[in-house]
Amino acid sequence: MIYTSYEMIQDCRANRPEGWSYFLTNYLPVVRQFLKHYFPDRAADQSLLERVLRVNLFQSLDPAPERTFVAELRQHVLRAVEADRASAAPEISIDIETLDAALEPLTLTEKLVAWFDTMYYAASDTGRMLRMSPQTAEKIRARAAELIRGSLDAWRSSVLADNGPLLGQAASALSTKDCLPAKAFFDVIDGRTTWRGREEMEQHVKGCWHCLDHYCRLLEVVDVLRASKPLPEAEAEAYKRLLGIEAPKRSFWKR
Numbered sequence: 001m002i003y004t005s006y007e008m009i010q011d012c013r014a015n016r017p018e019g020w021s022y023f024l025t026n027y028l029p030v031v032r033q034f035l036k037h038y039f040p041d042r043a044a045d046q047s048l049l050e051r052v053l054r055v056n057l058f059q060s061l062d063p064a065p066e067r068t069f070v071a072e073l074r075q076h077v078l079r080a081v082e083a084d085r086a087s088a089a090p091e092i093s094i095d096i097e098t099l100d101a102a103l104e105p106l107t108l109t110e111k112l113v114a115w116f117d118t119m120y121y122a123a124s125d126t127g128r129m130l131r132m133s134p135q136t137a138e139k140i141r142a143r144a145a146e147l148i149r150g151s152l153d154a155w156r157s158s159v160l161a162d163n164g165p166l167l168g169q170a171a172s173a174l175s176t177k178d179c180l181p182a183k184a185f186f187d188v189i190d191g192r193t194t195w196r197g198r199e200e201m202e203q204h205v206k207g208c209w210h211c212l213d214h215y216c217r218l219l220e221v222v223d224v225l226r227a228s229k230p231l232p233e234a235e236a237e238a239y240k241r242l243l244g245i246e247a248p249k250r251s252f253w254k255r
């Protein structure tokens with residue numbers, strides 16, 4: 001029998017131990033990875049992870065396929081950490097309108113490369129996620145940096161990363177009725193879409209930072225899940241005790 005993320009979300013929403021047990025084993029490593037990547041100086045703080053886990057993310061989550069769930073989980077983790085203690089304000093600010101105007105000459109792929117910079121990814125990671133060489137990704141980043149530099153009074157090489165959390169929040173607030181569901185992006189990522197479907201998707205996303213951010217986050221999810229390994233059982237048990245999750249009642253064994 002296959003236990004799906006739909007069932008896991010339903011079980012967690014109803015506070016059934018089966019759901020939480022599955023979540024801890026399979027997705028706690030993913031939560032840790034997001035913490036390590038986005039908050040490297042805070043990731044070692046064990047109590048932060050506990051606080052993040054205690055904010056009940058499942059109440060606001062609809063049952064969804066695994067990758068869509070993980071993309072939402074990422075948003076939840078970032079929000080919870082920011083709510084716990086907000087990141088420092090950037091020394092040099094760039095808003096999404098300025099970024100949009102500066103990067104107007106770029107293609108969709110080039111914009112995706114630039115956006116991964118706001119998500120703290122190095123050119124090598126960006127290259128892996130977009131299936132291009134790190135050198136190509138680096139060249140595009142340099143071009144984007146020049147365009148941005150030309151549109152700001154003050155500039156530093158980390159300006160996109162420094163503004164990452166604020167740009168991410170701004171992008172996520174920009175959704176329109178034409179914005180695409182996660183499935184449309186996964187169809188492209190998995191090669192299930194037609195040439196025409198892909199063309200239409202790209203046309204919209206090139207001009208929509210909400211979808212561009214969404215697309216990048218889904219590519220990130222694919223990458224994170226590929227590298228993720230289940231939590232060892234002893235650790236999973238320790239987290240269950242910590243969160244007060246009882247062992248599932250296996251009543252069907254006592255027939």
Ligand SMILES: [Zn+2]
Pocket residue numbers: 175176178179180204205208209210211212
């Ligand atoms: Zn959109």
